[in-house]
Amino acid sequence: xxxxxxxxxxxxxxxxxxxxxxxxxxxxxxxxxxxxxxxxxxxxxxxxxxxxxxxxxxxxxxxxxxxxxxxxxxxxxxxxxxxxxxxxxxxxxxxxxxxxxxxxxxxxxxxxxxxxxxxxxxxxxxxxxxxxxxxxxxxxxxxxxxxxxxxxxxxxxxx
Numbered sequence: 001x002x003x004x005x006x007x008x009x010x011x012x013x014x015x016x017x018x019x020x021x022x023x024x025x026x027x028x029x030x031x032x033x034x035x036x037x038x039x040x041x042x043x044x045x046x047x048x049x050x051x052x053x054x055x056x057x058x059x060x061x062x063x064x065x066x067x068x069x070x071x072x073x074x075x076x077x078x079x080x081x082x083x084x085x086x087x088x089x090x091x092x093x094x095x096x097x098x099x100x101x102x103x104x105x106x107x108x109x110x111x112x113x114x115x116x117x118x119x120x121x122x123x124x125x126x127x128x129x130x131x132x133x134x135x136x137x138x139x140x141x142x143x144x145x146x147x148x149x150x151x152x153x154x155x156x157x158x159x
Contacts, residue, residue, distance in 0.1 A: 101138035
């Protein structure tokens with residue numbers, strides 16, 4: 001379950017990731033390599049709706065996890081990374097095409113709490129993601145700048 005689930009105001013995201021995790025007592029430390037696709041919602045500039053390009057990007061987030069409680073089944077986890085310059089793919093046709101914007105800065109942060117029930121687990125996360133692009137011809141009036149905050153909850157299986 002993702003809140004908010006409104007794709008007209010919040011970007012849809014898809015990701016593949018892999019990376020090593022190192023355990024030290026109750027802590028786990030890791031670095032993931034993530035390839036992420038972000039489908040940005042349309043931007044409104046005055047009375048005109050602009051379909052923004054899809055973004056594909058590489059992220060290298062650092063993850064820290066702490067297991068605690070009876071049997072060390074409960075956990076909290078923090079994850080974050082700066083954003084690298086994304087690659088843009090044309091989505092829906094625009095009446096005009098903007099040049100690709102230049103990334104000024106960006107980041108994402110995620111905090112997670114959960115509990116491992118043996119063969120399955122439940123967790124909830126809060127995530128914030130922010131992109132700020134340079135004010136130039138590729139980003140007129142900041143149409144590519146955006147921030148999204150999400151609460152995600154779910155269950156999964158342990159392999």
